[in-house]
Amino acid sequence: MIHILYFAHLRERLGQTEEKLPAIHATVSDLLVDLATRGEPWKEALVDNSSLQIAVNHDIASRETQIKAGDEIAFFPPVTGG
Amino acid sequence: MIHILYFAHLRERLGQTEEKLPAIHATVSDLLVDLATRGEPWKEALVDNSSLQIAVNHDIASRETQIKAGDEIAFFPPVTGG
């Protein structure tokens, strides 16, 4: 399984805080394409979104990052703390 | 009269904190030359001293600054606060 987290306005847009999915995706990109098949707002928020931020196991990652079972994958907007 | 102040190691070198003198000098330079006639360590500390700092009435001044009766003239080494 992989563990997926959503933060800030992505969390609100998608109405989802976290979920677990089978570990069947090779990369973050594969996972995103799969999630986008849920239709809107998933497609817009995750695929058609050039400012989407990605972390894999607490490190900043990209669409090309490889993922495997047990990984924690997070999606969020650009950060605004401080 | 003019009021002359000495600070930090100048004060210690000259053994003098302050003094009042008649206002008979046109510029700081004239005053310094006059003070140097007291001999050493006055000459060395005030005339042969390229790092001498001068203030007239609380503003940084130079040897060329004109002085007049009532002025407060201070001599000190480069500052080291903070």
Next chain:
Amino acid sequence: MKPSFPFINIQKEDFDLTSEIATLRQGYKNIGAVVSFVGTVRDMNEGENVSILELEHYPGMTEKALEKIRLEAHQRWKLEASLIIHRIGQFSPSDQIVLVAVASQHRENAFYATHFIMDYLKTNAPFWKKETLPGGRTRWVDSRVSDKEAEQRWAT
């Protein structure tokens, strides 16, 4: 529980500048300079009044991201000690949000390091701000181009 990163604190509670700096300096007699930055809630943003500011973060990643920034500062400049405190939860105007404090022998290093840590924190630490505006409307704060530019000035 002992925190894994003792110089990073993510907390709901407020912090006291004097006691945090005292803790930071404890045991060091060769510190000549302590620079600190405190970020506070402004009552206006983008021309609108802000009554409540909410701060969300990504637990686990936040601590790791902040520690990475802190250690990067210690690699770039000669520093004695540093700490980062970032609050989360709900805030009102003029509440304290974040503290970055850096102690060094000479002032220049502490100035640069504190500024660097803040600029990197702004663009690399997973925190998000949500504002409540007049009438109860809420909005997520947009990231600023100026923050990205500020970060990029430190590129090596």
Next chain:
Amino acid sequence: MKPSFPFINIQKEDFDLTSEIATLRQGYKNIGAVVSFVGTVRDMNEGENVSILELEHYPGMTEKALEKIRLEAHQRWKLEASLIIHRIGQFSPSDQIVLVAVASQHRENAFYATHFIMDYLKTNAPFWKKETLPGGRTRWVDSRVSDKEAEQRWAT
């Protein structure tokens, strides 16, 4: 007696960072950033142990010089408030000597202004330091070329 420069304090007494910053921020709701610098006594200088540090100043000129530097900072950057406290008298290692604190809407201005004020204070405010070394020897601290260079980087 009301001081002529309310944001400049030359004092023997120690200061408390938290309460000084609270005073500085009082009444401002649009402050987003507070940068502060605290200068402290190091137990070593130029390779020698320092047990006592004495600070002498030029009363009257000091306040005027510091106020001039403070106002120059307000002219160069958009700031909300600032203060300078400089202690005089006898100090031991790790004692606080000086506080510069600047509050602004955005962090960059406060960072630059605080750094600027310190660099100018170091070369323009009439304070002098005298150190007591092992065995009771004393020496006046020499001005540093690096301080003059630091000041000159701000030349317009």
